[in-house]
Amino acid sequence: MFETYKSLAEFAQTWGLLYFVGVFLAVVVYALSPSRKKRFEDAARIPLQED
Template sequence: MNETYRALAEFAQTWGLLYFVGIFLCVLIYALSPSRKAQFDHAARLPLSED
């Protein structure tokens, strides 16, 4: 059982790390995409609007 747990833990750590790095890169690409600049600028000005 100890070997099974160790193998499963190593698998989860390796693929979990790769999964979260992939998610982080997707979010980073989304946030820094030039096509989203106008949308984010509008959202940044919302608290200052008078409506």
């Protein structure tokens, strides 16, 4: 399948880029999901709470 280092490097660069773009998009969708808004707002207030 991989005859040379160059072909292996090209394969890894191409699929690695696609993998990281997919992970980035998944994190953005997770962070901006309306169903998680209250959870993130509550977490943002933690440093301001007095015990």
